[in-house]
Amino acid sequence: MRKTKEFEVERFLANSEGYLKNKYLLSLMFEVSFDQAEEVEDEKIMEDKRWIVYSWDIKIKKPIKAKDKIKITTFAIDMKKFYAYRNFIIERDNEEIVEAYCVFLLFDLKKMRPIKIPKEIAKAYQKEKAIYEEKSHKYGDEFTNLEKIQIRYADIDTNYHVNNASYMDLLREITKVKDQDIEFINIVYKNEIRDKKYILGQNSKNKNEISYRFIDDDKKIYTYGKIVKRNV
Structure with missing residues (x-):
């Protein structure tokens, strides 16, 4: 099941050169996923739980500017044990300009630890085939500055x-x-x-x-x- 929301990028979300700050790029994607959660999740099941973001992989093909009109789509691609995996697509003028892969973790507020995702929640999202998947990363190990x-x-x-x-x-x-x-x-x-x-x-x-x-x-x-x- 997909959730799509359209935005016009306001100037206050942009940096001094008129480009969308990456802080707000994440915030806009979060908003669409939270809107979907409100629509499909059972409030009673989720009342003592919350989603925690574990990781992001974001491919920005073209930067986004202030006053751009964009469309953000998100959907679940899998749910295993504690983890939920999502894709995001951002379009401008019918062109895909951003693809993202995000991993969420379900956290129990009473037990204060991750918990297995309830079957009812996993079923509600109706997962779809991934269009962008997590990369295998190699990180530098020579951190010379602090x-x-x-x-x-x-x-x-x-x-x-x-x-x-x-x-x-x-x-x-x-x-x-x-x-x-x-x-x-x-x-x-x-x-x-x-x-x-x-x-x-x-x-x-x-x-x-x-x-x-x-x-x-x-x-x-x-x-x-x-x-x-x-x-x-």
């Missing part, structure tokens, strides 16, 4: 940890790559950033690829992944 990044109150969401989309702002701080110059994003949320005044960011560059990670003073890894820069 940058201290302040956690802002604006980064914290209603679950009292750094919002998943806000990691794009943190990523910009350590890579210095503009939103429109990124053609691929991989991000894995290993641990929530919670009750932190700052986080430490590192990156490892190899040609047009940048591996990155966010850690604390004790070297605990919170998030890691890689981006690929567009040939500009």
Whole structure:
């Protein structure tokens, strides 16, 4: 079952050069998936549960600009044990410009741990064949720099940890790559950033690829992944 929603990209969602910030690219995709969840999920079954994002693979074929009219479609492609797998497609003028693969984890708020997805929930989504699948990644291991990044109150969401989309702002701080110059994003949320005044960011560059990670003073890894820069 597919869920589609149309948007006009408002100027306040764009960076200083008029391109959609990747933070809001994620936010718009999240909104469509949350809308679908409200439509198909049984409220009683889900009242003490919530979806947690585990990872993203996002292929940005063409950057999105302010005032662009876009159509975002999402659908479930599989559900196994704790995990739900989704595809996203973004179109502009009937052309696919973004493809994404996202992994969600179902979390029990009472038991405070991941739980198996109920059969009723899995059935409600009516999974479809994948159009974009997760890549196999190799990450750099020579992290030579260390940058201290302040956690802002604006980064914290209603679950009292750094919002998943806000990691794009943190990523910009350590890579210095503009939103429109990124053609691929991989991000894995290993641990929530919670009750932190700052986080430490590192990156490892190899040609047009940048591996990155966010850690604390004790070297605990919170998030890691890689981006690929567009040939500009």
